Amino acid sequence: MLTRRLILNSFLLPIVAAGLAALPIISIVALLVGAGIVAETGIELPKLGIQNLMGAIVLHVIFGIVGPFATALIVTARSTSGLAVEIGNMRVTGELDTIEMLGVNLSNFLVTPRLVGIVISNIALTFYFGLIAMTGGFAMALMGLSMPIATLVRMIETSIKLSDLVLPFLEGLGYGLIISSVSVYHGLRVKNSPVDVPRETTLSLVSSLSLCTVMLSLYLIFSSLA
Amino acid sequence: MVDTLMDFQDAVIGYEADFPLISDLNLRITRGNHVVITGACGVGKSAIVKTILGLLSHWKGEYYAFGRDMGHPSAPLLSYVRKKIGILPDRGILLQHLTVFQNIALPLRYGQFVPLEKVTALLEPFLEEFRLEDLLDRYPSSLNLDQIKKVGFVRALINNPDLCILDDPFEGLDDEGVEAFWRRLALIDSEKETTVLVFTRKTMNGKSYFSHRYHLMSDGLHEVS
Numbered sequence: 001m002l003t004r005r006l007i008l009n010s011f012l013l014p015i016v017a018a019g020l021a022a023l024p025i026i027s028i029v030a031l032l033v034g035a036g037i038v039a040e041t042g043i044e045l046p047k048l049g050i051q052n053l054m055g056a057i058v059l060h061v062i063f064g065i066v067g068p069f070a071t072a073l074i075v076t077a078r079s080t081s082g083l084a085v086e087i088g089n090m091r092v093t094g095e096l097d098t099i100e101m102l103g104v105n106l107s108n109f110l111v112t113p114r115l116v117g118i119v120i121s122n123i124a125l126t127f128y129f130g131l132i133a134m135t136g137g138f139a140m141a142l143m144g145l146s147m148p149i150a151t152l153v154r155m156i157e158t159s160i161k162l163s164d165l166v167l168p169f170l171e172g173l174g175y176g177l178i179i180s181s182v183s184v185y186h187g188l189r190v191k192n193s194p195v196d197v198p199r200e201t202t203l204s205l206v207s208s209l210s211l212c213t214v215m216l217s218l219y220l221i222f223s224s225l226a
Numbered sequence: 227m228v229d230t231l232m233d234f235q236d237a238v239i240g241y242e243a244d245f246p247l248i249s250d251l252n253l254r255i256t257r258g259n260h261v262v263i264t265g266a267c268g269v270g271k272s273a274i275v276k277t278i279l280g281l282l283s284h285w286k287g288e289y290y291a292f293g294r295d296m297g298h299p300s301a302p303l304l305s306y307v308r309k310k311i312g313i314l315p316d317r318g319i320l321l322q323h324l325t326v327f328q329n330i331a332l333p334l335r336y337g338q339f340v341p342l343e344k345v346t347a348l349l350e351p352f353l354e355e356f357r358l359e360d361l362l363d364r365y366p367s368s369l370n371l372d373q374i375k376k377v378g379f380v381r382a383l384i385n386n387p388d389l390c391i392l393d394d395p396f397e398g399l400d401d402e403g404v405e406a407f408w409r410r411l412a413l414i415d416s417e418k419e420t421t422v423l424v425f426t427r428k429t430m431n432g433k434s435y436f437s438h439r440y441h442l443m444s445d446g447l448h449e450v451s
Contacts, residue, residue: 090322093319093322095322098313098315100279100281101308101315102332103305103311103333103337104332104333105337108336
C-alpha cells in the first residue's frame, strides 16, 4: 500500500509548485481587479439608485464570476504550458517509457498527483484571489471613494450567502479539472519528436482557455436562468 | 519457481504491424543462463526490450514471460512481469526531476512500496563499488554519461530481479566504469539469483558466463558459437 509519506511527497509538491509560485501575480491582479470593481460599482450604482445592492454585487462579481475566471486564466498561463512541456519532454527523452518499464504506475506516480495538485491549487487560489480582491476593494472604497470601510463591510455582511462560498469552490474545481486534464492530455499526446512539444503546448493553452471560457459562458447562462 | 523466464516463439516485433523490425524471433531465456544479443543500430534491440516489458505488442507468434501468456496482457500482469525485471535502458535514462537517490529508489518506492529504510540498506553495497556516495543528492543534469549509466545499472539491480536487461550498457562508460560493470556481472553470475540479458552493438568476447550468444538481424536471431 502507499505509505502516508509517499502520498504526501507525490501530491504536495505539485500543489506547492502550482500554487505558491502563482501567489505574487495573483495578488497583483486581484488587488487591481478588486479596486476596479468597487470603484465601478461605487460610482455607477448610486446613479441608478441601487447603491444598497453594492455588497451583493461586489461579492457576486468577485467571488462568483471574475475571481474564479481570472484565477483560471492565470493558472492556465502558468501551469498548462509548464505541465504540457514537462510531460512532453519526458516522453521525448524516454522518461515516461522508463517509468513504465520500471514497474511504476504512470498514473499514480505522475498524472494523478499533478491533476489533484492543480485542482487543489486552483480552488485555494480562487479563494485567495477573492480575499485579496476584497482587500483591493476596501482600499479603493477608503481612498478612492472616501467610503468608510465599515459601510462596505456592513453591506457585504448583510448580503453574504452560503452560495457565495460554494460557487467559487465549484468553479475552482471545474476550472482546475479543465486546466489539469487538458495539460496532461496534450503532454501525453507528444510522440517521440521534440517538435511535438511546442505544438502540443500551444494546443493545450488554446484548448484550456477556450474550455474555461465555455464553462464561464455556460455558468453565466444557467445561473441567470436559475 | 519458473525456470523459463522469457519465451518468444516465431514472434514478429516492431513499432508498426506493417513494418516489422524482426520478422521471426525465437528466443528462450532460462534461469541462470545469461544471454548476449549483439546487433547493429536500428535492427530492433530496443524494440525487443520494449516488447519484453510490454510497451510494444508482438504482432504475430507467441510470447511468454515467467510462464504467462503476454498476448493481451492485463495491467496486473504487466505490473507483475515488470517487477520481476530490472532494466538499464539505452542511454541510462534517469528522471530529471528526481535526485540520484530518488531515481535509484523509484522502482522500489513507487513500484513495490518498499520502506525508505530498506531502500537505503539495499543501496549500501553499491555505493562504494560504483562511487555513488557523493552523487546521491545531485540531479541527473549534473552527471556525465558514465555516472548516469552507473546509476541506471544500480537501479536495475537493487532489488535482485529475476531478470536484468541491459540495453547497450557499455556505451559512454569509461574504463573504470566498464570494470565495475564486469565485476558486478561476475558477482551476479556467482550468486545465481539474477539472469542477465545484454543487448549491445559491440561483440563481447572473453566472458564465458554468457552461455548463449546471438547476433540479431532482421530475419531473427542467429546463434553465435
